Amino acid sequence: MAEELTKEAKKEKKPRVAMPEQAPQIRARNFLEVPTGYTPEMAMEEASRCLQCKKPGCVDGCPVGIDIPGFIKLIVEGDFTKSIRHIWTMNSLPAVCGRVCPQEIQCEGKCILAKKGDPVAIGNLERFVADWERENGTGALPPVAEPTGKRVAVVGSGPSGLTVAGDLIATPTRIQLRNLKPGTPYTAQVRLTHRAGQPFNIVETSVVDQNEDQPEIIVKPIDERAYRIIINGTVPEEARYVRGTLSIKTDIDGEEVKKINYYGNIVRN
Ligand code: SF4
Numbered sequence: 001m002a003e004e005l006t007k008e009a010k011k012e013k014k015p016r017v018a019m020p021e022q023a024p025q026i027r028a029r030n031f032l033e034v035p036t037g038y039t040p041e042m043a044m045e046e047a048s049r050c051l052q053c054k055k056p057g058c059v060d061g062c063p064v065g066i067d068i069p070g071f072i073k074l075i076v077e078g079d080f081t082k083s084i085r086h087i088w089t090m091n092s093l094p095a096v097c098g099r100v101c102p103q104e105i106q107c108e109g110k111c112i113l114a115k116k117g118d119p120v121a122i123g124n125l126e127r128f129v130a131d132w133e134r135e136n137g138t139g140a141l142p143p144v145a146e147p148t149g150k151r152v153a154v155v156g157s158g159p160s161g162l163t164v165a166g167d168l169i170a171t172p173t174r175i176q177l178r179n180l181k182p183g184t185p186y187t188a189q190v191r192l193t194h195r196a197g198q199p200f201n202i203v204e205t206s207v208v209d210q211n212e213d214q215p216e217i218i219v220k221p222i223d224e225r226a227y228r229i230i231i232n233g234t235v236p237e238e239a240r241y242v243r244g245t246l247s248i249k250t251d252i253d254g255e256e257v258k259k260i261n262y263y264g265n266i267v268r269n
Contacts, residue, residue: 016118017046040080043128047075050120053112058122061110064097066090068107068122075125084133087126092166093159095134098127 019035019042021027027034038046050072058068066087074083087094103109103123111119154161 013117014045014049016049016121017042017124019121019124037131038124038128040078040132043075043080043125043132044078046121047072047125049113050076051112057110057112058107058120061105061107063106064091066107066126071129072120072122072125075129080129080132080136081138084129084137087129092163094126095130096159098123098125098130 017038019038021035022030022032050069052069052073056069059065062068067090071083071086074080074086084094091097101107101123107122108114108119111122113119154165
């Protein structure tokens with residue numbers, strides 16, 4: 001069915017399906033979102049415009065490499081649950097990205113249809129399946145890995161922190177510190193940002209990289225919103241701040257799955 005629809009789209013050059021919006025006189029009196037979202041029929045219609053390119057420029061334009069034609073094809077087929085799960089393999093926050101990503105210079109800017117007209121409304125479709133899952137989903141969560149007994153501190157509860165937390169739940173992990181010179185010990189004190197009302201879990205961890213050419217890092221909780229990172233590394237005397245990257249690798253095959261940037265004040269030992 002999806003193939004028939006995309007062939008049809010090639011022939012017909014269907015117009016882009018506009019997302020409905022609140023009328024100005026109504027939206028002037030409330031703080032709700034102005035665009036109100038696609039209906040399932042609208043989403044399937046818009047998805048059917050996708051040509052299912054063999055070398056999809058849209059994927060090249062997506063910073064997290066979502067299989068865009070793949071999730072769009074599942075919308076054409078009406079399988080919204082599979083579609084959102086397909087996106088989740090590369091992106092934990094599609095409801096956010098579908099709304100705030102600058103699609104016009106990313107995926108949609110690279111869509112082949114943009115060369116001669118309107119690109120596929122990739123952002124609107126991503127938003128649609130995320131909202132559909134929230135409102136109608138089965139509640140079946142993605143697979144969660146067996147606990148390893150190890151604990152990891154995620155610094156920050158913004159989009160990157162939430163993504164890392166989601167990935168860590170799905171993947172047994174350990175942490176290694178990269179990009180710092182070995183040598184003098186110093187301490188970085190990291191304050192977690194936290195917005196009231198958001199879910200937030202504090203975990204305790206102690207992470208040590210045993211490699212000689214790598215500094216040692218120990219992460220200790222100070223209170224419920226702060227961690228102290230103790231690092232055997234070298235920093236210039238005048239340095240007042242520390243920045244670095246925690247490289248997260250799987251316990252299974254050592255494959256790097258994520259990098260976390262951290263930032264904090266230096267406390268001389
Ligand atoms: S480039 Fe456009 S038409 Fe081609 S697969 Fe991506 S979204 Fe579909």
